[in-house]
Amino acid sequence: MTSPTPVPFSEPPYLSGLPSPYYTESHRRWQKKCRAFIEENLLQHAMEWEREETVPDHVFTTFAKANMLIPALPAPLPVEWLKKVGVDDILGQPVEEWDYFYNCIYTDEMLRSGLAGPSGSLTTGIAFGVPPIIKFGNRQLQERFLPELLTGCKRSCIAITEPDAGSDVANIKTTAVKSADGKKYIINGTKKWITNGIWTDWSSMAVRTGGPGAGGLSMLVVPLKGYPGVTMRRLKVQGQISAGTTFIELDEVEVPVENLIGEEGMGMSFNHERLTIAIGATRQARVALGAAFEYCLKREAFGKTLMEQPVVRHRLSKCGALLESQWAWVEQFVYQMTRLSKAEADVELGGLTAAAKAHAGIVLNECAQCAVLLFGGNGYTRSGKGEIAERLYREVPGNKIPGGSEDVMLDLAIRQLVKNYKNKTKMLDRPRGSSKL
Incomplete structure (x- = not known):
């Protein structure tokens, strides 16, 4: 249990009894509910799961059923889509009243174990893989993918980094070339250090559809787990081990042209x-x-x-x-x-x-x-x-x-x-x- 008097520096000032201009009573009420949920379902086991290098599948399901993956999305939330899939609130907080301070509270609480692996195994995919579809995907793309992603029936990831292109995103070499009939993209290349990749059903992937540089990059929804032409293996990394860092090989992987997120050459934001x-x-x-x-x-x-x-x-x-x-x-x-x-x-x-x-x-x-x-x-x-x-x-x-x-x-x-x-x-x-x- 949390001590009534926090150890100095162990809590943000607003949780240490000091006044703050930022947090409303609604924020504070939700923080208490959020902390209780995360302590019960994640934090008490976080060190054990990090030692074992994986988080049990049932934890993702528990968070999904409680709508507690949704707070990883940026505010404002996609209210129309959430309502459409039956998500009206998150631990009692209406989704239409959600602002970025709820995101901040959630992220802060998820890391209270000090370990980024257990929390990252649950949230990295929805936090960074789903927003491109919400913000830039057309209606048909959203209708095909958002219902199952928002409810946690399917898992996502963001697949940007490659062996030769980390922070230098403009150097991405994975190619997506249209088939002769113009109905498919044929993808070839590799992705490396992809968090959550090993569990991912549908990734938001950066690919090269045009010439060199950032102007030739596009984003596609690319199926991963069990999909023809896709090979994945987990990487042993220094920290955040349970988050599932993955190496992905793509060999003549075919996806419909309708899987394009936005327009060709549109790029991405981080x-x-x-x-x-x-x-x-x-x-x-x-x-x-x-x-x-x-x-x-x-x-x-x-x-x-x-x-x-x-x-x-x-x-x-x-x-x-x-x-x-x-x-x-x-x-x-x-x-x-x-x-x-x-x-x-x-x-x-x-x-x-x-x-x-x-x-x-x-x-x-x-x-x-x-x-x-x-x-x-x-x-x-x-x-x-x-x-x-x-x-x-x-x-x-x-x-x-x-x-x-x-x-x-x-x-x-x-x-x-x-x-x-x-x-x-x-x-x-x-x-x-x-x-x-």
Whole structure:
């Protein structure tokens, strides 16, 4: 059970008794219901399932029946489609009243174990694989796929990354060529590091339908599990093991041209994925720092507790400042998402979201490293008191790399800010030959 007095840094300020301008009474009521559901059906078994490297199938079914996969979708929710498939509310919260703070609460609660694998095994597919169909798919595409995806009868994933194209999405080589009769796309290529891929029925896949560069990329709904020409195998990765990281080979895979998402050459957006990673990584940093703080109150060395050592307090303080600053930035982003249209958010927040995602990885690295050092030998051991610190330190790269690697994200942030600034200041440009000050 949660202590009535949280360990410092172990909970967001709004859950530690401090006032917040962001969370309404409705948000707070739903957070309590959300926490109770996730604790019962996920968190109490998360470490066990991560050790076993898989989450039992019945857990996905439990979440699907309770509509608790839907919160992984970006707000506002696809109300028309949800109503059509019989989803009116999520733990009592009407879907039409859903805003991005519910998404934030959900993501934060799902990561309270500190482990991204168990939660990622359930939500990554619907969080990132289904939105392209909702936002850009035409009516026939939505009617064919959304009913079973939204109700959890079928599973999805986002299949972008390849052996030679990670953050460099424009270098994707998997091809989709139309058949002679124009009725099918013939797909050939490989996808690598695809989370949830091994369980996926229908993926939203980036393919090359045109020439080189980003302008030649399109998105298709591509069947995976048991489909002719598709071969899949799980990859052994450093962290987030139970999330089902997958290598996919596509050999003359045929899909109808009606499976095109949007239009050819339309490309894709990663803002929801990056903000979700930023929220989750910040909670993981909180778990690491909270565990270290609690340990330092009890562990004795040199005749006193670790917390009585100035150097220990200094480490905790530096990491705490980073953590709470990052969380304040995350909440600011979420608030802005509730006030801007999607078109405005894509322009104004695209670059900054990349920076926030990158910085979340930096903060997690600092907090996880701090936890390992303060746990000492226990933090270097894959069992016992410091197991959570050891595992969290191995999960750091799983936040720094996916969704765009750290250095690429930091560079993208500045390039986007420069682009926006130039677009907004064009009116200040003087025509050639004009006088200068």
